[in-house]
Amino acid sequence: MKVFAMWKRLTLLWTVLRGDARQLWRALRHPASPGWLKLGTALIAMYLLSPVDLVPDVLPFIGVVDDLVLVPLAIRWLLRRLPPDIAQATARR
Template sequence: MFKRLTLLWTVLRGDARQLWAALRHPAAPGWLKLGTALIVLYVLSPIDLVPDFIPGLGMVDDIVLVPLAIRWLLQRLPPALREAAARRR
């Protein structure tokens, strides 16, 4: 379990840095900014798919959905922007 969380954190940290670099790029598309704002709103929102007060399961949707959403956004970037963001992270 700990190895999975460590791997998830490593992937999320790298993807989050790449997303941040892509957002700061002058050619960042508007949909990327909107998608990132929606991810942030989901994380901060008290409304979740699985309520946070359920022990053990409450954080699972955040732990799974947020990295998937970030990865999904990154995969839809134009290739040149994706490469530039990967170099800057």
């Protein structure tokens, strides 16, 4: 039963992340996208690619969980700080 609940949470997380990632991509391509958005996105990408982690990936399960939690939170944080006109334009597509 626990495996099913965990799988359901991961599926929900993937759905949210996929939608947020698409909106972030559209916001980055928007002509009026702010510089801080590009910087924040670059920092998120560097965190994902960096061998240095808050929790090392060699630890089974826990090492990957920090990436699965922190990256979607960081993306959502950036999207909530978008100027209203850019947020509306990217959410409509």
